[in-house]
Amino acid sequence: MPYVHFxxxxxxxxxxxxxxxxxxxxxxxxxxxxxxPATTVVTIEEVDTDNWGIGGETVTVLRQGK
Amino acid sequence: MPYVHFxxxxxxxxxxxxxxxxxxxxxxxxxxxxxxPATTVVTIEEVDTDNWGIGGETVTVLRQGK
Amino acid sequence: MPYVHFxxxxxxxxxxxxxxxxxxxxxxxxxxxxxxPATTVVTIEEVDTDNWGIGGETVTVLRQGK
Amino acid sequence: MPYVHFxxxxxxxxxxxxxxxxxxxxxxxxxxxxxxPATTVVTIEEVDTDNWGIGGETVTVLRQGK
Amino acid sequence: MPYVHFxxxxxxxxxxxxxxxxxxxxxxxxxxxxxxPATTVVTIEEVDTDNWGIGGETVTVLRQGK
Amino acid sequence: MPYVHFxxxxxxxxxxxxxxxxxxxxxxxxxxxxxxPATTVVTIEEVDTDNWGIGGETVTVLRQGK
Numbered sequence: 001m002p003y004v005h006f007x008x009x010x011x012x013x014x015x016x017x018x019x020x021x022x023x024x025x026x027x028x029x030x031x032x033x034x035x036x037p038a039t040t041v042v043t044i045e046e047v048d049t050d051n052w053g054i055g056g057e058t059v060t061v062l063r064q065g066k
Numbered sequence: 067m068p069y070v071h072f073x074x075x076x077x078x079x080x081x082x083x084x085x086x087x088x089x090x091x092x093x094x095x096x097x098x099x100x101x102x103p104a105t106t107v108v109t110i111e112e113v114d115t116d117n118w119g120i121g122g123e124t125v126t127v128l129r130q131g132k
Numbered sequence: 133m134p135y136v137h138f139x140x141x142x143x144x145x146x147x148x149x150x151x152x153x154x155x156x157x158x159x160x161x162x163x164x165x166x167x168x169p170a171t172t173v174v175t176i177e178e179v180d181t182d183n184w185g186i187g188g189e190t191v192t193v194l195r196q197g198k
Numbered sequence: 199m200p201y202v203h204f205x206x207x208x209x210x211x212x213x214x215x216x217x218x219x220x221x222x223x224x225x226x227x228x229x230x231x232x233x234x235p236a237t238t239v240v241t242i243e244e245v246d247t248d249n250w251g252i253g254g255e256t257v258t259v260l261r262q263g264k
Numbered sequence: 265m266p267y268v269h270f271x272x273x274x275x276x277x278x279x280x281x282x283x284x285x286x287x288x289x290x291x292x293x294x295x296x297x298x299x300x301p302a303t304t305v306v307t308i309e310e311v312d313t314d315n316w317g318i319g320g321e322t323v324t325v326l327r328q329g330k
Numbered sequence: 331m332p333y334v335h336f337x338x339x340x341x342x343x344x345x346x347x348x349x350x351x352x353x354x355x356x357x358x359x360x361x362x363x364x365x366x367p368a369t370t371v372v373t374i375e376e377v378d379t380d381n382w383g384i385g386g387e388t389v390t391v392l393r394q395g396k
Contacts (some may be wrong), residue, residue: 001318003135003173004289007241007267008297010109014198017296019127022119024292025268028114032284033277037122037316041135044117050213053220054265054303056235059201063218067186069139069333069371075187079165081248085166085259087252091136094156094159098149103254105186107333107371109205110249113166120133139373142345147314150324154317169320175271176315178353183374185352188367201267202355205333211363218362219309224333228349228353231338235295239305249367250345252331252369279380283391286383301386307337308381 001031001039004013008061010046068095074113075125078115084110133171134161141191142178150176199229207257208244216225217243265294265303273323274310282308332359339389340376348374376379 004025013021022042029035051058068090079087088108095101115125145153153173161167171178181191202223210220214257221238247257274315283293286306293299313323334355340349343351359365379389 001173001273001316001324003175003271005269005271007269008293008299009265010328013297015124015126018116019119019124020296021292022124023122023291026119026122026319028285028288028292029270029272032281032288035272038120039169039171039173040121041133042119043113043135045111045113045243046117047241047243050216051244053217053224053240054236055238056221056224058213058217060213060219061270062277067141067191067371071137071139072137072161073137073160074165074167075133075339076222080138081256081258083164084248085256087160088256089254090160090164091157092254093249093396094153094160095138096157097139099145100154101140104252105369105371106253107369108251109170109245109333111245112249117232125133145326146391149324150314151317151322154322155320157321158317170318170320174317175311177309177311177375178315179373179375182348183355183376184370185349187370187374190345190349190352192345193373199305199339199382201307201337203335203337205335206359206363206365207331215362219358222358222362223355225340226351226358227336227376230350231343234337235304237303239265239303241267243381250331257331279388279390283378283383283388290383290386298385301337302384304385306383307377308380309375309377 002035004042006042007047009049009052011049014022020040024061068101069106070108072110073113075115075118077115079112134167136174138176139179140176141181141184143181145178202232202240204240204242205245207247208251209247213245216244266299268306269309272308273313273316274307275313279312332365334372336374337377339379339382341379343376346355
Protein backbone atom coordinates (compact mmCIF):
# COMPACT_ATOMS: atom_id res chain seq x y z
CA MET A 1 0.00 0.00 0.00
CA PRO A 2 2.64 2.52 -0.94
CA TYR A 3 2.08 6.14 -1.79
CA VAL A 4 3.99 8.10 -4.42
CA HIS A 5 3.85 11.85 -4.96
CA PHE A 6 5.34 13.47 -8.05
CA UNK A 7 6.05 17.16 -8.33
CA UNK A 8 6.74 18.31 -11.87
CA UNK A 9 6.70 21.74 -13.49
CA UNK A 10 3.42 22.56 -15.26
CA UNK A 11 4.80 22.65 -18.75
CA UNK A 12 2.15 20.76 -20.63
CA UNK A 13 2.26 17.15 -19.48
CA UNK A 14 -0.64 15.48 -21.24
CA UNK A 15 -3.34 13.32 -19.71
CA UNK A 16 -1.68 10.32 -21.38
CA UNK A 17 1.75 11.18 -19.97
CA UNK A 18 0.32 11.54 -16.50
CA UNK A 19 -1.45 8.19 -16.86
CA UNK A 20 1.90 6.70 -17.91
CA UNK A 21 3.62 8.09 -14.79
CA UNK A 22 0.90 6.58 -12.61
CA UNK A 23 1.06 3.21 -14.33
CA UNK A 24 4.87 3.21 -14.32
CA UNK A 25 5.30 4.11 -10.65
CA UNK A 26 2.73 1.50 -9.64
CA UNK A 27 4.49 -1.17 -11.68
CA UNK A 28 7.88 -0.15 -10.27
CA UNK A 29 6.62 -0.87 -6.76
CA UNK A 30 5.32 -4.26 -7.88
CA UNK A 31 8.61 -5.12 -9.56
CA UNK A 32 10.98 -3.88 -6.86
CA UNK A 33 9.09 -4.49 -3.63
CA UNK A 34 6.27 -6.85 -4.59
CA UNK A 35 3.66 -4.30 -3.50
CA UNK A 36 -0.01 -4.83 -4.23
CA PRO A 37 -0.95 -2.46 -7.07
CA ALA A 38 -4.60 -2.34 -5.99
CA THR A 39 -3.72 -0.25 -2.93
CA THR A 40 -0.90 1.77 -4.47
CA VAL A 41 -1.78 5.45 -4.70
CA VAL A 42 0.04 7.93 -6.94
CA THR A 43 -0.56 11.67 -7.12
CA ILE A 44 0.97 14.28 -9.42
CA GLU A 45 1.32 17.96 -8.52
CA GLU A 46 2.05 20.37 -11.35
CA VAL A 47 3.96 23.40 -10.12
CA ASP A 48 4.21 26.77 -11.88
CA THR A 49 7.74 27.53 -13.10
CA ASP A 50 7.66 30.72 -10.96
CA ASN A 51 7.17 28.48 -7.92
CA TRP A 52 10.04 26.07 -8.56
CA GLY A 53 13.67 26.90 -7.94
CA ILE A 54 16.97 25.16 -8.32
CA GLY A 55 20.36 26.69 -7.65
CA GLY A 56 18.55 29.68 -6.14
CA GLU A 57 16.84 30.67 -9.42
CA THR A 58 13.29 30.04 -10.56
CA VAL A 59 12.74 27.68 -13.47
CA THR A 60 11.09 30.61 -15.27
CA VAL A 61 14.40 32.46 -15.22
CA LEU A 62 16.43 29.33 -16.01
CA ARG A 63 14.27 28.61 -19.09
CA GLN A 64 14.85 32.16 -20.36
CA GLY A 65 18.59 31.80 -19.92
CA LYS A 66 18.62 28.82 -22.24
CA MET B 67 1.05 22.13 17.25
CA PRO B 68 0.27 19.37 14.79
CA TYR B 69 -0.03 19.72 11.07
CA VAL B 70 -2.51 17.85 8.87
CA HIS B 71 -2.52 17.76 5.09
CA PHE B 72 -5.45 16.34 3.14
CA UNK B 73 -5.26 15.39 -0.50
CA UNK B 74 -8.66 14.84 -2.11
CA UNK B 75 -9.80 14.73 -5.73
CA UNK B 76 -11.20 18.03 -7.00
CA UNK B 77 -14.73 16.87 -7.50
CA UNK B 78 -16.64 19.78 -6.06
CA UNK B 79 -16.01 19.84 -2.31
CA UNK B 80 -17.78 22.97 -1.08
CA UNK B 81 -16.37 25.72 1.11
CA UNK B 82 -18.56 24.36 3.93
CA UNK B 83 -17.30 20.80 3.50
CA UNK B 84 -13.71 21.99 3.53
CA UNK B 85 -14.38 24.02 6.69
CA UNK B 86 -15.86 20.86 8.23
CA UNK B 87 -12.72 18.85 7.40
CA UNK B 88 -10.58 21.52 9.03
CA UNK B 89 -12.75 21.69 12.14
CA UNK B 90 -13.01 17.91 12.37
CA UNK B 91 -9.31 17.20 12.02
CA UNK B 92 -8.46 19.87 14.58
CA UNK B 93 -10.98 18.42 17.05
CA UNK B 94 -9.69 14.88 16.43
CA UNK B 95 -6.22 16.00 17.56
CA UNK B 96 -7.71 17.60 20.69
CA UNK B 97 -9.72 14.47 21.51
CA UNK B 98 -7.05 11.86 20.81
CA UNK B 99 -3.80 13.59 21.76
CA UNK B 100 -4.88 16.63 23.80
CA UNK B 101 -3.26 18.96 21.24
CA UNK B 102 -3.79 22.72 21.44
CA PRO B 103 -6.20 23.68 18.64
CA ALA B 104 -4.84 27.24 18.46
CA THR B 105 -1.61 26.01 16.87
CA THR B 106 -3.07 23.17 14.82
CA VAL B 107 -2.74 23.81 11.11
CA VAL B 108 -4.74 21.95 8.44
CA THR B 109 -4.36 22.29 4.68
CA ILE B 110 -6.38 20.72 1.87
CA GLU B 111 -5.02 20.05 -1.60
CA GLU B 112 -7.52 19.35 -4.35
CA VAL B 113 -6.05 17.15 -7.05
CA ASP B 114 -7.34 16.76 -10.61
CA THR B 115 -8.68 13.27 -11.32
CA ASP B 116 -6.13 13.00 -14.17
CA ASN B 117 -3.40 13.46 -11.55
CA TRP B 118 -4.57 10.80 -9.08
CA GLY B 119 -4.09 7.11 -9.61
CA ILE B 120 -4.94 3.97 -7.72
CA GLY B 121 -4.30 0.44 -8.94
CA GLY B 122 -2.28 1.95 -11.78
CA GLU B 123 -5.26 3.78 -13.32
CA THR B 124 -6.23 7.42 -13.10
CA VAL B 125 -9.39 8.31 -11.21
CA THR B 126 -10.65 9.85 -14.45
CA VAL B 127 -10.58 6.42 -16.06
CA LEU B 128 -11.93 4.68 -12.96
CA ARG B 129 -14.92 7.06 -12.81
CA GLN B 130 -15.74 6.30 -16.47
CA GLY B 131 -15.63 2.58 -15.79
CA LYS B 132 -18.34 2.91 -13.17
CA MET C 133 -9.71 7.68 -2.26
CA PRO C 134 -8.36 10.53 -0.17
CA TYR C 135 -5.00 10.70 1.48
CA VAL C 136 -4.27 12.27 4.87
CA HIS C 137 -0.85 12.95 6.34
CA PHE C 138 -0.41 13.94 9.98
CA UNK C 139 2.75 15.47 11.34
CA UNK C 140 2.92 15.46 15.14
CA UNK C 141 5.80 15.87 17.56
CA UNK C 142 7.24 12.55 18.80
CA UNK C 143 6.22 12.94 22.39
CA UNK C 144 4.92 9.48 23.13
CA UNK C 145 1.74 8.98 21.12
CA UNK C 146 0.73 5.39 21.77
CA UNK C 147 -0.16 2.73 19.24
CA UNK C 148 -3.79 3.09 20.35
CA UNK C 149 -3.78 6.87 19.93
CA UNK C 150 -2.30 6.55 16.45
CA UNK C 151 -4.95 3.95 15.55
CA UNK C 152 -7.59 6.41 16.81
CA UNK C 153 -6.20 9.19 14.57
CA UNK C 154 -6.35 6.86 11.58
CA UNK C 155 -9.87 5.71 12.36
CA UNK C 156 -11.05 9.26 13.09
CA UNK C 157 -9.61 10.85 9.95
CA UNK C 158 -11.04 8.07 7.80
CA UNK C 159 -14.49 8.48 9.37
CA UNK C 160 -14.30 12.28 8.97
CA UNK C 161 -13.89 11.84 5.22
CA UNK C 162 -16.87 9.49 5.12
CA UNK C 163 -19.03 11.89 7.13
CA UNK C 164 -18.06 15.13 5.37
CA UNK C 165 -17.42 14.05 1.78
CA UNK C 166 -18.94 10.57 1.51
CA UNK C 167 -15.54 9.10 0.64
CA UNK C 168 -15.04 5.34 0.47
CA PRO C 169 -13.10 4.32 3.60
CA ALA C 170 -11.65 1.22 1.88
CA THR C 171 -9.38 3.39 -0.27
CA THR C 172 -8.67 6.11 2.28
CA VAL C 173 -5.01 6.17 3.29
CA VAL C 174 -3.71 7.90 6.42
CA THR C 175 -0.08 8.24 7.46
CA ILE C 176 1.43 9.70 10.61
CA GLU C 177 4.91 11.21 10.80
CA GLU C 178 6.39 11.75 14.24
CA VAL C 179 8.85 14.62 14.27
CA ASP C 180 11.56 15.24 16.86
CA THR C 181 10.94 18.40 18.92
CA ASP C 182 14.35 19.69 17.72
CA ASN C 183 13.01 19.48 14.16
CA TRP C 184 9.75 21.36 14.71
CA GLY C 185 9.53 25.12 15.04
CA ILE C 186 6.80 27.63 15.59
CA GLY C 187 7.32 31.36 16.03
CA GLY C 188 10.95 30.84 15.03
CA GLU C 189 11.75 28.62 18.06
CA THR C 190 12.05 24.87 18.29
CA VAL C 191 9.45 22.99 20.29
CA THR C 192 12.34 21.72 22.44
CA VAL C 193 13.05 25.30 23.53
CA LEU C 194 9.35 26.19 23.85
CA ARG C 195 8.74 23.18 26.14
CA GLN C 196 11.62 24.29 28.39
CA GLY C 197 10.19 27.79 28.62
CA LYS C 198 6.93 26.47 30.05
CA MET D 199 21.04 18.47 -2.15
CA PRO D 200 18.30 19.58 0.21
CA TYR D 201 14.67 20.09 -0.68
CA VAL D 202 12.43 22.83 0.71
CA HIS D 203 8.68 23.07 0.28
CA PHE D 204 6.76 26.22 1.22
CA UNK D 205 3.02 26.33 1.66
CA UNK D 206 1.60 29.84 1.77
CA UNK D 207 -1.91 31.19 1.29
CA UNK D 208 -2.63 32.42 -2.24
CA UNK D 209 -3.03 36.06 -1.39
CA UNK D 210 -1.07 37.68 -4.17
CA UNK D 211 2.59 36.82 -3.66
CA UNK D 212 4.36 38.28 -6.69
CA UNK D 213 6.79 36.57 -9.01
CA UNK D 214 9.55 38.65 -7.40
CA UNK D 215 8.55 37.68 -3.87
CA UNK D 216 8.51 34.01 -4.82
CA UNK D 217 11.95 34.36 -6.43
CA UNK D 218 13.14 35.96 -3.15
CA UNK D 219 11.82 33.02 -1.11
CA UNK D 220 13.66 30.60 -3.39
CA UNK D 221 16.89 32.57 -3.26
CA UNK D 222 16.63 33.08 0.51
CA UNK D 223 15.92 29.45 1.38
CA UNK D 224 18.75 28.26 -0.85
CA UNK D 225 21.16 30.72 0.77
CA UNK D 226 19.99 29.72 4.26
CA UNK D 227 21.02 26.12 3.54
CA UNK D 228 24.42 27.30 2.33
CA UNK D 229 24.94 29.48 5.41
CA UNK D 230 23.70 27.04 8.04
CA UNK D 231 24.65 23.63 6.66
CA UNK D 232 27.14 24.35 3.88
CA UNK D 233 24.84 22.74 1.30
CA UNK D 234 25.59 22.99 -2.41
CA PRO D 235 23.13 25.51 -3.89
CA ALA D 236 23.34 23.93 -7.35
CA THR D 237 21.38 20.88 -6.18
CA THR D 238 19.07 22.65 -3.74
CA VAL D 239 15.45 22.49 -4.87
CA VAL D 240 12.72 24.78 -3.52
CA THR D 241 9.02 24.60 -4.38
CA ILE D 242 6.18 26.90 -3.36
CA GLU D 243 2.56 25.80 -3.10
CA GLU D 244 -0.07 28.52 -2.94
CA VAL D 245 -3.15 27.37 -1.05
CA ASP D 246 -6.63 28.89 -1.26
CA THR D 247 -7.72 30.52 2.02
CA ASP D 248 -10.74 28.17 2.04
CA ASN D 249 -8.30 25.26 2.11
CA TRP D 250 -6.15 26.45 5.02
CA GLY D 251 -7.18 26.28 8.64
CA ILE D 252 -5.68 27.23 11.95
CA GLY D 253 -7.41 26.92 15.29
CA GLY D 254 -10.18 24.97 13.54
CA GLU D 255 -11.23 27.92 11.33
CA THR D 256 -10.45 28.60 7.71
CA VAL D 257 -8.22 31.56 6.89
CA THR D 258 -11.14 32.91 4.83
CA VAL D 259 -13.22 33.18 8.02
CA LEU D 260 -10.28 34.46 10.09
CA ARG D 261 -9.58 37.24 7.55
CA GLN D 262 -13.25 38.34 7.74
CA GLY D 263 -13.12 38.49 11.53
CA LYS D 264 -10.24 40.95 11.39
CA MET E 265 13.95 18.83 -12.47
CA PRO E 266 11.15 16.74 -11.03
CA TYR E 267 10.82 15.57 -7.49
CA VAL E 268 9.42 12.21 -6.39
CA HIS E 269 8.58 11.18 -2.84
CA PHE E 270 7.79 7.58 -1.94
CA UNK E 271 6.14 6.55 1.27
CA UNK E 272 6.36 2.82 1.97
CA UNK E 273 5.90 0.79 5.13
CA UNK E 274 9.15 -0.02 6.94
CA UNK E 275 9.07 -3.74 6.41
CA UNK E 276 12.64 -4.39 5.43
CA UNK E 277 13.24 -2.80 2.04
CA UNK E 278 16.93 -3.33 1.37
CA UNK E 279 19.47 -0.75 0.30
CA UNK E 280 19.46 -2.37 -3.15
CA UNK E 281 15.67 -2.23 -3.44
CA UNK E 282 15.68 1.44 -2.46
CA UNK E 283 18.40 2.15 -5.03
CA UNK E 284 16.20 0.37 -7.62
CA UNK E 285 13.22 2.57 -6.75
CA UNK E 286 15.36 5.68 -7.16
CA UNK E 287 16.80 4.50 -10.46
CA UNK E 288 13.41 3.37 -11.75
CA UNK E 289 11.52 6.56 -10.86
CA UNK E 290 14.27 8.68 -12.42
CA UNK E 291 14.18 6.62 -15.62
CA UNK E 292 10.37 6.78 -15.73
CA UNK E 293 10.56 10.58 -15.82
CA UNK E 294 13.10 10.43 -18.63
CA UNK E 295 10.97 7.99 -20.63
CA UNK E 296 7.58 9.62 -20.12
CA UNK E 297 8.39 13.33 -19.93
CA UNK E 298 11.93 13.63 -21.26
CA UNK E 299 13.13 15.07 -17.92
CA UNK E 300 16.81 15.57 -17.23
CA PRO E 301 17.88 12.82 -14.80
CA ALA E 302 20.75 14.95 -13.43
CA THR E 303 18.30 17.23 -11.61
CA THR E 304 15.70 14.61 -10.72
CA VAL E 305 15.46 14.11 -6.97
CA VAL E 306 13.83 11.07 -5.34
CA THR E 307 13.28 10.52 -1.62
CA ILE E 308 11.91 7.50 0.22
CA GLU E 309 10.18 7.68 3.59
CA GLU E 310 9.76 4.44 5.50
CA VAL E 311 6.73 4.54 7.76
CA ASP E 312 6.08 2.30 10.76
CA THR E 313 3.11 -0.03 10.24
CA ASP E 314 1.50 1.52 13.36
CA ASN E 315 1.60 4.88 11.55
CA TRP E 316 -0.03 3.77 8.31
CA GLY E 317 -3.73 3.14 7.89
CA ILE E 318 -6.02 2.06 5.12
CA GLY E 319 -9.72 1.44 5.46
CA GLY E 320 -9.52 2.95 8.96
CA GLU E 321 -7.19 0.23 10.30
CA THR E 322 -3.46 0.30 10.85
CA VAL E 323 -1.28 -1.89 8.68
CA THR E 324 -0.09 -3.55 11.91
CA VAL E 325 -3.63 -4.78 12.53
CA LEU E 326 -4.22 -5.66 8.88
CA ARG E 327 -1.06 -7.79 8.78
CA GLN E 328 -2.21 -9.71 11.88
CA GLY E 329 -5.58 -10.38 10.28
CA LYS E 330 -3.96 -12.11 7.36
CA MET F 331 0.55 31.37 8.77
CA PRO F 332 2.90 29.73 6.32
CA TYR F 333 4.31 26.26 6.58
CA VAL F 334 7.83 25.23 5.56
CA HIS F 335 9.13 21.68 5.29
CA PHE F 336 12.82 20.94 4.85
CA UNK F 337 14.17 17.61 3.73
CA UNK F 338 17.90 17.20 4.29
CA UNK F 339 20.15 14.16 4.40
CA UNK F 340 20.83 12.88 7.93
CA UNK F 341 24.51 13.64 8.00
CA UNK F 342 24.86 15.13 11.45
CA UNK F 343 23.03 18.46 11.46
CA UNK F 344 23.24 19.68 15.04
CA UNK F 345 20.44 20.91 17.25
CA UNK F 346 21.84 24.42 16.83
CA UNK F 347 21.94 24.17 13.04
CA UNK F 348 18.36 22.94 12.96
CA UNK F 349 17.29 25.81 15.24
CA UNK F 350 19.05 28.18 12.82
CA UNK F 351 17.13 26.76 9.85
CA UNK F 352 13.86 27.24 11.72
CA UNK F 353 14.72 30.80 12.76
CA UNK F 354 16.02 31.68 9.29
CA UNK F 355 13.04 30.33 7.36
CA UNK F 356 10.62 32.08 9.70
CA UNK F 357 12.48 35.37 9.30
CA UNK F 358 12.58 34.95 5.52
CA UNK F 359 8.79 34.81 5.45
CA UNK F 360 8.59 37.94 7.58
CA UNK F 361 11.05 39.80 5.34
CA UNK F 362 9.68 38.72 1.97
CA UNK F 363 5.95 38.38 2.56
CA UNK F 364 5.31 40.14 5.86
CA UNK F 365 4.02 36.91 7.42
CA UNK F 366 3.29 36.68 11.13
CA PRO F 367 6.10 34.63 12.71
CA ALA F 368 3.87 33.51 15.59
CA THR F 369 1.88 31.23 13.29
CA THR F 370 4.74 30.17 11.01
CA VAL F 371 5.48 26.48 11.34
CA VAL F 372 8.72 24.86 10.14
CA THR F 373 9.54 21.14 10.16
CA ILE F 374 12.75 19.36 9.25
CA GLU F 375 12.90 15.79 8.00
CA GLU F 376 16.28 14.06 8.05
CA VAL F 377 16.52 11.41 5.36
CA ASP F 378 18.97 8.51 5.29
CA THR F 379 21.47 8.78 2.42
CA ASP F 380 20.23 5.37 1.18
CA ASN F 381 16.78 6.93 0.81
CA TRP F 382 17.80 10.01 -1.19
CA GLY F 383 18.65 9.95 -4.86
CA ILE F 384 19.73 12.45 -7.44
CA GLY F 385 20.61 11.65 -11.02
CA GLY F 386 19.32 8.12 -10.42
CA GLU F 387 21.95 7.30 -7.76
CA THR F 388 21.64 7.24 -3.99
CA VAL F 389 23.54 9.85 -2.01
CA THR F 390 25.29 6.93 -0.28
CA VAL F 391 26.81 5.92 -3.61
CA LEU F 392 27.50 9.51 -4.67
CA ARG F 393 29.40 10.19 -1.41
CA GLN F 394 31.58 7.11 -2.00
CA GLY F 395 32.40 8.28 -5.51
CA LYS F 396 33.80 11.56 -4.21
